[in-house]
Amino acid sequence: MPQAQTIESAVNPNLVTPFINSVRDVFDKMAGVKITAQEPHLKAGKSTGHDISGIIGFSGAVAGSVVVSFPKAVAERLVEAFVRMPLECGTPDFVDAVGELVNMIAGSAKPYLGGVASISLPSVVIGQGYTVASMSSTPCVIIPCSSPHGDFAIELCIARQAGA
Amino acid sequence: MKILLIDDSKTMRNIQKAILTQLGHTDVLEASDGLDALSKVGAYQPNLILVDWNMPNMDGITFVKQYRAKGLKTAIIMVTTEAEKARIVEAITAGVNNYVVKPFTPDALSERIKETLSRVAAA
Numbered sequence: 001m002p003q004a005q006t007i008e009s010a011v012n013p014n015l016v017t018p019f020i021n022s023v024r025d026v027f028d029k030m031a032g033v034k035i036t037a038q039e040p041h042l043k044a045g046k047s048t049g050h051d052i053s054g055i056i057g058f059s060g061a062v063a064g065s066v067v068v069s070f071p072k073a074v075a076e077r078l079v080e081a082f083v084r085m086p087l088e089c090g091t092p093d094f095v096d097a098v099g100e101l102v103n104m105i106a107g108s109a110k111p112y113l114g115g116v117a118s119i120s121l122p123s124v125v126i127g128q129g130y131t132v133a134s135m136s137s138t139p140c141v142i143i144p145c146s147s148p149h150g151d152f153a154i155e156l157c158i159a160r161q162a163g164a
Numbered sequence: 165m166k167i168l169l170i171d172d173s174k175t176m177r178n179i180q181k182a183i184l185t186q187l188g189h190t191d192v193l194e195a196s197d198g199l200d201a202l203s204k205v206g207a208y209q210p211n212l213i214l215v216d217w218n219m220p221n222m223d224g225i226t227f228v229k230q231y232r233a234k235g236l237k238t239a240i241i242m243v244t245t246e247a248e249k250a251r252i253v254e255a256i257t258a259g260v261n262n263y264v265v266k267p268f269t270p271d272a273l274s275e276r277i278k279e280t281l282s283r284v285a286a287a
Contacts, residue, residue, distance in 0.1 A: 029267040030179075058235050083175055084182075097175040103218075107245020116250070121172075121220060 010162075014140060015113060016040050019066070020156055022108035023145060027102060031081035034147045043140035043155060050152065051075070052089070053125045055132060061115020065157035067132050068102045074150035079147030081149070095124045105154070114160060165281075167192045168210035170201045170227065172219040173245070176266075180214055180243065183270050187277060198222030202230060208239055212281065216230060217244035217251070222280055232259035239284045243268070 012015040020037040027033040047123065050069035053123050057065050072089055079097045080086045087094040099122035125132070132155070167189055171177045173234035176185040177194050184192055193208050201215070217224040226238055241262045242255045252263050260278045264273055265266075 002220050004181045026224075026267045029269045030270075043243055081240060083178065100173040100175045103173075107218075108247065108265075108267065117246070119218070119245075121218065 009019050015062070015158060016143065016156065018109035018112035019105065019156060020143060021112070021145050022105050023154060025108055027067070027078070027081075027103045029149065030101075030104065031078065033078065033147050033149065034108045035083050037143035038146065040141050040143045045156075051126065051128055052098060053130075053132060055123045055125065056102050056106040057120035058106070058110075058113075058117050059120075060117035061159050061161055062110075062113045062117040062158050064156075065132070066106050066109075066158060067155040068152065069106060069155060070098075070152040071150060074147070074152050077149035078147065078152075084156065090126055095126070095130055098122075098124045099128075113158075133149075165189050165191060166208060166210045167169070167214065168195060168201060168208060170195045170213065170219070170224065171216040172196050173216070175247050176216065176243075181225055182275065183273050184277070186270070187274055198224060198227030205231065205236070212277070212284075213238055213240045213244050214277075215238045215240060216240060217246045217255070225255060227264065228260055230259045238243065241280055243273070245287070273278070 024035045027035045052067040052075045053067050055065060055067050070095040075098060076089055079094060082101060083097050087097060103122045110117055110119060138157050138159045140155055143154040145152050145154060165182055169177050169180055169192055170171045181192050191267060193204060195204055195217040213228060222241060231278040239261045240259065241264060242262045243266065247265045262276055264276050276281045
């Protein structure tokens with residue numbers, strides 16, 4: 001079997017647009033919150049710059065990672081809209097809710113990325129100044145998102161694989 | 165009406181449970197993955213099962229296959245982020261009666277539950 005090679009990265013709009021659509025759809029249907037995506041741009045530096053990140057891995061035809069990062073106050077308000085009750089940041093229920101939001105954002109985008117891909121179970125990181133490492137050869141694209149509760153970002157470090 | 169709700173996310177179980185309550189279904193048992201669910205179905209004997217696909221320990225599709233292998237006919241709705249046609253076909257082939265893709269509106273899930281229950285009642 002030939003080794004998988006990166007043939008197209010998240011710099012390509014074909015890999016970005018599904019995530020813009022999915023984040024709008026997830027927050028609209030599950031939380032009644034309207035999201036506006038701003039112009040995507042290449043990530044500069046390593047830190048996410050936010051307090052809370054939900055991380056999910058892709059494998060198969062599309063490989064890499066997707067990180068959805070929120071400032072604490074924004075995450076708390078969006079989670080409250082999602083679960084219909086306030087949850088304290090860092091509690092297991094709060095972490096579960098953030099993970100499920102990220103799971104739905106990634107899962108909803110997956111059918112539109114081309115080929116057969118699988119997603120991992122989500123992980124959630126809470127803290128400040130942390131770095132989410134990614135495949136060094138894959139450029140990362142940031143999709144800035146705005147909501148009535150504040151801004152957050154989706155970080156795409158994914159690439160379509162040849163021979164996968 | 166006894167309903168078994170299988171999802172590794174407590175958040176999603178709570179959301180679905182709230183929708184079931186609004187529909188008048190309060191006898192709901194929760195399970196956190198397929199393995200947990202298989203250990204509960206014998207004693208609980210549900211009339212309807214809502215099951216997620218991607219879960220640790222035992223995923224939803226494996227649960228459905230093992231549950232159907234026991235000869236059990238209870239209606240099963242898969243509630244999942246897996247939206248590809250191939251996945252839906254795989255689930256139906258395994259014995260799922262209906263399919264709901266996350267994210268969903270409360271109305272969409274309610275309609276699919278009512279539709280499934282009326283199909284089962286008519287059978």
